[in-house]
Amino acid sequence: MADAGAWTRGLMLYRSQKVLGLDIEPMQDHWLLLGEVQGSQREPYEVSIEMALMPDGQVDYWDSECECPVGSQCKHGVALMLKAAYQGLQLLGGNAPYPMLSPPSPEQVETQRLANLARAQESARLEAEAQLLRWLQELDRASGAATKAAHGDPAIHGAREDIRPEQFLYLLTVVGAHSPTPRLQMEAVVSYPKVTGGWAKPKAIKSAPYKGQAVYDQASDADHQVLQLMRAMPDSSRFSYNFNSSALPSGQAGLIALQQAASTGRLLLDDGKGGAGLPLQWGPPQRLSWHWQEVPNPQALEPSWTLRGQLADSHAKLCLNSPPLYLDAALGLCGPVQAEGIPTAQLDVLLKAPPLKPSALQKHQVALMQRLGKLPLPPVLQQLTTLQGITPSACLHLALTPPENAPSAGLIQAQLRFDYAGHRGWWAGQGSTVLIESAAGRVLLQRDAEAELDAITRLYDLGLMSAEKGLFGIPGDGPQQDWLHWADNGFSVLRDAGFEVTLDAALNHWITHADTLEVQLQPEGEEEATSPWFDLSLGMEINGQRHNILPWLPDLIAAAAASPLDPETGLPNIPPFVYLPSPNSQGFIRLPTDTLKPWMAALLELVNDRDHDFTGASLKLSRLDALRTGAALGEGAVWDGAQTLRDMVQQLSGQSELPQVPVPASVQASLRPYQQQGVNWLQFLRQHRLGGILADDMGLGKTLQTLVHIQIEKDAGRLSHPALIIAPVSLMGNWQRETERFCPQLRCLVLHGKERHAVADTMDQFDVVIAPYSLLQRDRERWLEAQWHLVVLDEAQNIKNASTNAAQVAGLLQTRHRLCLSGTPMENHLGEIWSLFHFLMPGFLGSQARFKELFRNPIEKQGDPERLHQLRARITPFMLRRTKAVVANELPPKVETVMRVELSGQQADLYETIRLGMEKTVREALTSKGLAKSQITILDALLKLRQVCCDPKLLKMEAAQKVKTSAKLEQLMEMLPEMLAEGRRILLFSQFTSMLTLIEAELKKCKIPWVKLTGQSQKRDALIEQFTSGQVPLFLISLKAGGVGLNLPQADTVIHYDPWWNPAVEAQATDRAHRIGQTQSVFVYKMVAQGTIEERILALQERKAALSESMYSGATARKQPLFSEGDLAELLKPLSI
Template sequence: MLLHSLNQEDIKKSFSSTFYARGHGYYRSNRVHDLKISSDNNEDKISATVAGSDIYYVTITIFGATGKVSVKSNCTCPIGSSCKHVIATLLKALDKKPLATINTSIIKPAVAPPVLPIKNNQPSPAEDFRINLWLKNLEATVTKTTNEKTVDETYSLRYILKFNDDVLKLNLILVRRLKSGMLGSTKDFSKNSYNHEAHLFPIDHEILKKIDTAQKIENNYQTYYGYPIKGNHFEKLLPDIIATNRCHFESANNPAVKLTGTKTATADWKLDNDGFQTLHFNFFDQSVGLSLFIINQLWYAKKEAGEIGVVETGIEQNLLALLLSAPKIPPESAQRVATLFMQQEKLSVISKPKLFSNHTIEKLKPVICLCLTAVPVKQYGFHNQQYQYYFSEKAVASLSFNYDGRVIDWFSKDDTIHQVQNEQLTQYVRDKIAEKKAMDELKSHQLKLIGDVQMYREHSDNAKAHHYFLIGHEQHDPLDFTAQTIPLLRAQGWQIEINSDYPYQIIDEPIDEWYSSIDDSEGYDWFNLELGISVQGEKINLLPVLQQLFKKLKSNNNQFDLSKNETVLAQLPNGKYIPLPVERVQNIVNVLIELYDSNSLTNGDFLQLSRLQAARLLELEAAVGAAQLRWFGGEKLCLLAEKLTQFKGVEAVSVPKKFKGELRPYQQEGLNWLQFLREYEFGGILADDMGLGKTVQALSHIAVEKSTKRMDAPTLIVAPTSLMFNWRMEAERFAPHLKILVLHGSDRKQNYDSISQYDLVLTTYPLLKFDKGILLKNTFHFLILDEAQCIKNSKSLSTQIVQQIKSKQRLCLTGTPLENHLGELWSLFHFLMPGLLGAEKQFNQVFRIPIEKNGDQDRRAHLMRRIAPFMLRRTKNNVVKELPEKVHIVRQVEIEGAQRDLYETIRVTMQKKVRQEIAKLGLSRSQIIILEALLKLRQVCCDPRLLKIDSAKKNKAKSAKLELLMELIPELLEEGRRILLFSQFAEMLELIEVELNNKKIAYVKLTGQTKDRATPVQQFQNGEIPLFLISLKAGGTGLNLTAADTVIHYDPWWNPAVEDQATDRAHRIGQNKTVFVYKLVTKGTVEEKILEMQQKKRALMEGLFSDNPSGKVALTEKDLQGFFEPLEPMVER
């Protein structure tokens, strides 16, 4: 036997290593069963079953001669041959002795085969496997049949029908079913995936088995395009597939296919005007738009309606496929076709082609026809921000020749043209000389065939476009061809047709007049400008036309560089071009270019101007007069234009004597700017960096209004709750003459009726929804929003309420007018001056999308120029020239609720202990109990969780200071600040870390537990991380952190020198920026007393807490009593 000449090494060398390894694993795990080996006629035959994900049947034939053996294999698995199942079978066969060779020629038919005795009553392993698999499938089918909920219906199997080369193909996909009932994502179905089988119903299993059977019988196996639906078995299976109601044409989103009734049709010949005849099927019910195809019989399909059915023609089935593929029959061949149809009885049901007995041959000069159009052309290049293949519309010309009404393309291979008229066939001979002359004429105008351009010719998708002439190839302008060459060709007698999709159409009609109009309707802060022309009585708005023209115009300092006698082609909104005389538009364009720098067209293609741009209208009016342009409307706008034109700049404003403060130069400029906005009734954003005194500038602005008696109503300040008391403190400090109402607290309603009696009304964003009614009833002089980024969401309730509050002027104070996206900036300006930036949808289209998604720097500059007059922003580097300087800022916050109650409990308890200790030991010997008492009070101020006593744990109070910090840090980081955050309590830094992690703010930390101090310092100094948490003891000395420009002291330390040393980590040699030092202090607590003592009793505090044991204690009991004073009554909420 040839099998004897093989060994495992031969098998291993003959197959891929991957398949061999898998096959060897199957062999070793004893998955090969029912092995049979026989030898006959110099061939060894092996058969077996192999247990895999299914039972697969393997047949192997070994033939050839010893030393040169060939192996042929087949397997019922999807691979089909040379698979792991074949390898496992070969390895198993090497272990077995072959059965005795059987010579079938000597077996007598009458003799029955011997009956083999049964050795035992146990099934073989293969039989046992098949039985178990059969039982498993049977049980699963029964379960699915009786309870279909066991089917995973998140996906469903869909049968998709598509045509490929006139053959119907079947594709299997899984489609996700959404909760809404709609269909979602799809994926290809695999019969070999257990996960995919979970989505099948019993009918699907049955259909899949029938597909496998039909494939083998019809020998139509799955291809890239799907299963070919051909043959009798597939034809019988198709109705079952359609019956699932999950069969669709092209896509699962299309209607389910319906099996409609049989249609009857007859075959007939259809005669074209050129004498050619095509075999055509006419349906008795006059159906149209049907696709015909062969499965076994002739079928029809109407894909749009999802209909499919059989066509009855009376023609034998074996002829239908040939008849469907019949070519167009030219007049010369009609006789031969008719003869065959008359001779063959089977074709007698089809009428014969029409015959022509009379022929005439004529010679004519053709009329040259040129059609300008556009076709999609595939090319490779940079598209959508990457290199890829893509289609682009190209302007092209198609050339043809008209012979007495019969038109033929230049590339046709026919030497003659046929025409049928009144049953008379006429034949024309083409004039090749005249046609070539026309071809040469086009090429002389730089038109080139697409098929001759290599970058287009190499793509098969462009085959149908090869015969078009490309207009504007390389550096040639297609507009020049349209404007200059086309008139010349017309003059030569060419027939020129311009399709609507041709992108370079030119209007050849005179302009009747130019017109312009302005809509300055009462009550709006913006105005609509329209500029246009009238052609044949039709008005055409030229603003969008000119806007496109400006982008392409070759200019010098915004001036035309064309002769006054020339014209420039401008594209209209409908895609056509119109020649505009340079002399008539030059002056207008010079003005409109500047207007376009700060405005954009509305959806109605108007130029929208804010009142600040009104001054430009005087220049435009002068330009209009020079161009004899008719002007309509705009009287009120021109009055404002005259006023703004006479404006000579922002005038200095004197600070009232009652204002108790000296403004820095930049703050004085801010006051001047605020007064300028007030004079012209504009709103604005004061967007100075944090710490530059926006509050002081706003208060000075209010004080000016008070002193000039223009303020006949109160000013409403809306601020975050954490800043409420800071506003009151600053107002009392700098403008004590102003009467202040803090509209806050549970008893605030009692002040509703007296709001008009105050100069300054303070409220918070959270209270707007509760006090909306009373706020909307009042009219305020100024409405000022502090931390105005709180209204960055245009849809929020607070934003909508402040937009309704009436006031003479609106102002926003914020160091971060933009945090995440430009929509926030739009929300602020929509509050200040509705319409300045247009509607939100228009703003997104004109500015936000181009800037944020496309990085359009021109649009960004455009936007900034538009808002520049209404936003004043100074950074510390701009205004603090004597760097480095330390600017100290105290941020106060009032504790409340559970935290306040806990503080008072600790204060009262510890005050009693301290008094008892001092009475017992004296002040100088009571420092331990004093420090313990003050430490607990400071811990409560920082965060009650620092206090490790049961009452604090039960209290579960929140930290007002921590909330203030978490408002401050994001704002500072948004400004680009680099921060050192110091605290004496390492555990406090851990609590801060939790909040930073929740807000996903990056930081580094240094405490006494930090072993590697260099790494966090380096990360901060190198600019990798903008926030450095440092425990006062560990990092207060010995570090050089000049990358920082901001220092935050979370809790005040007794010894101001220690704080100064910590601050000097940033404020030292090498620092080139102002260092802003923030101290967070809880109002009215021990922290405030420490702060006062730092300023007033520095020597006293150093004496009490000096590290030098010989230091003197100069603290009296009176001084100490100040630390334990009760909290002042809260402003009622």
């Protein structure tokens, strides 16, 4: 039998019309109900009920089965029962729906027992308790009758019958005026106005009106509508012969009938003698409020309490029509009553509440609260602590299943309990409200049944097996490896699903980790140089013993092939660990696969193309696969007889010297040692048909090393097709000058502007072709048809977004050899590294989605040092990077100073005003749209704050334009005259070109000469010449236009007026001065508004620099996420923090 909570929720489902269908089939000795009920899931649940009836229509027994997690006797079964009662009862042959549907009530049994005891002992106390319980039962029956009425109201007739009554008066009579539950009755009568005023004595309507009657012909449309609505009401005489035309106004039809009758001006109060009395108007709704009234009883030791309902207007009389009405004879009004959704049948019972003793109220407080709902409780009960509206915490305690119950009950048992503000328990099968005895006293707890059911459903969704008394078994329906992975990770999957988890001590050592992984590479056959195949063997050390891993791999790959493909990578999922039963204990041994993934990912990519024998002692790999695997494994591999392959890997990774390559005599430059090493490396890559990234710091001669490499190719006769240099427009002139200066024998062609079409067909006649990135898409067909010996991408971070047209066309170019030049191959995230290697060697780092899964997310979001080590080991052989530390003796020192400027006055007030507004805007955007879809809002907020720090005039706001001071600009104009007086040559960078315009205005006032370079500047070379020749001492440069491609060693001072998010971009700008050729110390000043967003930007710069440096060196990765939503809170902190 369903519990009270199931009956309550089932009734709600039925009222919400969630029962989608009902079939009733007679069986031999019972009835079968079949139907569908819409639950919380997308698809409805199928429900079946077997039910037997007694001869009087009462239910003998019923049993339900449902597809929902509860399974039987659930709310869905109750909803189907209600549907059968109200719409299909005639098929069952029952006489009254409510008795059939009422669940066995503990109050009914208790009432009978108390009544008998009261008669036997004449106990006033027990009689009072029985009186309360009878009243509660009446409320239950009233609730059921109200439900029946809500779903069983007859429809208003849609068409008029051919009845035409005469002109009418409408008299209202209070039926049962002296009872607690009076009702209004409306009667249609015929009358006429008297000459002396008022109406003649009304005449009753004895038969149905008909056309041709004088009164009928004079009746208005409103009269016709009133009479038609009255016929649709319950208790209406329907104008039958010998019956008065009266009705109890009910339903929407009753309200409309009263309103229309009032609109005719002929709605009157019966004078009590059958005549027309006071005229009535339709009044506004009145609210019904409730309170408990103390009833003194001198003969009793304690007073009683009774429930009272009261209208807002004390003169008005409450009439329990359905819906309820009021009558105010003093004001001549009648109208509707707002009873907060309480059905009329329940109002009837509530208003008849008997005097109730405190002792009975306290004993049955839970039942009273369940019935009263939102109505107030008696004052004597208000001292009871009530907990309601609390969402419980779902708590799981995990322990090993007792041996006698395993494995059928699962390897691990999870005990579920619900915690309501410290009150923890399992109350399945009890009511929605439970009374708890605690150390602080009695607590009345309102359970959140939906939250409890949701927690149980989540456990089912995770595959746990249900037992009894809140116990669930692990593993359940899922693969055993998944559950063991749960246990190995502290059951974080349960925590992520919203559970609070505690573990029994026996689970702490349930999983044993294997010790070490050993990988061996050796050639197949005796001669490594001639063998096209290599054997890869894998071993795992467990408790000092080595075990061959390869026989276990087929099961992994077969399981991965049978599982759904990863939606991001399109490849089978590979579990991070394999768990083997421990031979010496109850637990398991964990075999990690993450350490194998650098080569395992490549293996899975090849498995569809070739047959591999995983059951033997070794795995066969081609030479190229062996090189790739060896590069990924690095020092972790044991090289057995594969010396040539190992030497190649060591040369690529810098562990051994590369062959020295002579520099052609035609090169007009002397290479520094590190530059010679770079040329050796480029030639080594070319020899093995590999690509790479030359990632030297700015100013260390990447252009010269590349040109020497091309000259060597020409002298060796291998340059049968031109070398293509793709560079930003700002660097094309520098490439042409450097080629003419250092390698004059290389024939150079620059393709740019409209003139390019005239010379494009002559590309094959040149050794070097220089073109901008913008032409890759514009002249796509020309580039894709051409053959190239070498393609070089200068400032290769321009293709950091692999989805751009430039990146895609670059990847399709037909060339023998590919190179990337970039001092900052990764500026923001690891996806940029993937894009560069996708151009160099497609597939080397897998698909973009696979790379994100294996490397980017673990490194950037989780700070995984092991994944960082794996990625660095894989790409290091193909990336050569030397910092200025390598050539420290050849460069003068660089002194960096952070100059903090404090905002004050109106500028500080403006900053705080904007910060508060932007903080609210950003938080609302994050709440409604999330971080990913709030980028525009966030960037706009941060931009405004940065502009205030630079100069309020940058903001297009009326309030900002009123602020006439800028702390930074004032500090700058104090610095510049002093520096220039000392003979400094200054580069001043800002990312805001409008800020440079404001600085120009101040320079003009001080008569300080300058030149300015922005993206809009014409004759770029002429501007540079003015500074380098010493004509002007100050160079204003926008960060975007002059951050790269400028050689300005004549400057000895660099000022960054405002910080930029990317530290690499700032470093590039500084390196315009601090580069090879500089002979003086370089002083770098970073102007930062103290306590503002600019200081937070400096902190973010440090974090991004740490990520970049960790990719280029052996630095240890942070063991925390590198980026988070918390950064926004930091950026939006007020000035005082």
